[in-house]
Amino acid sequence: MSQEELIVLIQKGDIKAFDKFYKDNWRPLYHMAYRSTGSVDDAKDLVQNVFISFWNNKENIEVSRFHVSYLFTSLKNGITNLYKKAEVRRHYSEETIERDPVYTVEDDYLAKELAQTLQNRVTLLPDKMQRVFVLSRYQHLSISEISQSLNIAPRTVKNQLSTALKILRTAVCIIALFYFF
Structure with a gap:
């Protein structure tokens, strides 16, 4: 079954087609996420978020224009957001440490x-x-x-x-x- 056929079925809500699509595409996404984060848990979460977003937006996907690069772009955005959130957390935790010295x-x-x-x-x-x-x-x-x-x-x-x-x-x-x- 071609990727276009899978997407058409996914748009109709076919869980089995989505499962096949997931199995066909998760591994390269996971490897990219893991290489970028160095964390198994973060990589799994990022890939899961890509496929959740794909499922939630299945009605908006143009089958004829869809390419797997859409998933990688979504993953790249997820990685960027992860690093931005980590930077914000780090910034505020450093600020808190500077303001609230540790008392023994x-x-x-x-x-x-x-x-x-x-x-x-x-x-x-x-x-x-x-x-x-x-x-x-x-x-x-x-x-x-x-x-x-x-x-x-x-x-x-x-x-x-x-x-x-x-x-x-x-x-x-x-x-x-x-x-x-």
Whole structure:
């Protein structure tokens, strides 16, 4: 049976004719796909997609103008799309890795240790300074709210907060040097 006769039968929905057409044409397509991708699974998927597309568009095929090169062109387009998708995935995965650094158990431990040490240092601050710091950083009050709450001038709140941050920053730097060097 000629290829033209097979296509006419396929256009009528003949599964046996499609099966014969598939068996006659899949191997060279598979070899081309495998050579292009280096992956058995990708090659199988690409060839399968070519034949699915062929079946889905069987009514639109002009029998007199059909040539097997149609299948190879379809395969080439599938390979191109596969590489484009892989490139997009690679690009976004690299972007994600750059944005989201990998944290280890050790990093988590160090963060907890640093937070605990910082909390201990806060308790060593003078009483008034400690209250200003806690209201600002833990309870998220504004300078004017802290000023009203403690009945002190806003400028005093700013000074106390600034001094507390300097003390704590110095302590954190010393701790960081201890842990990382």
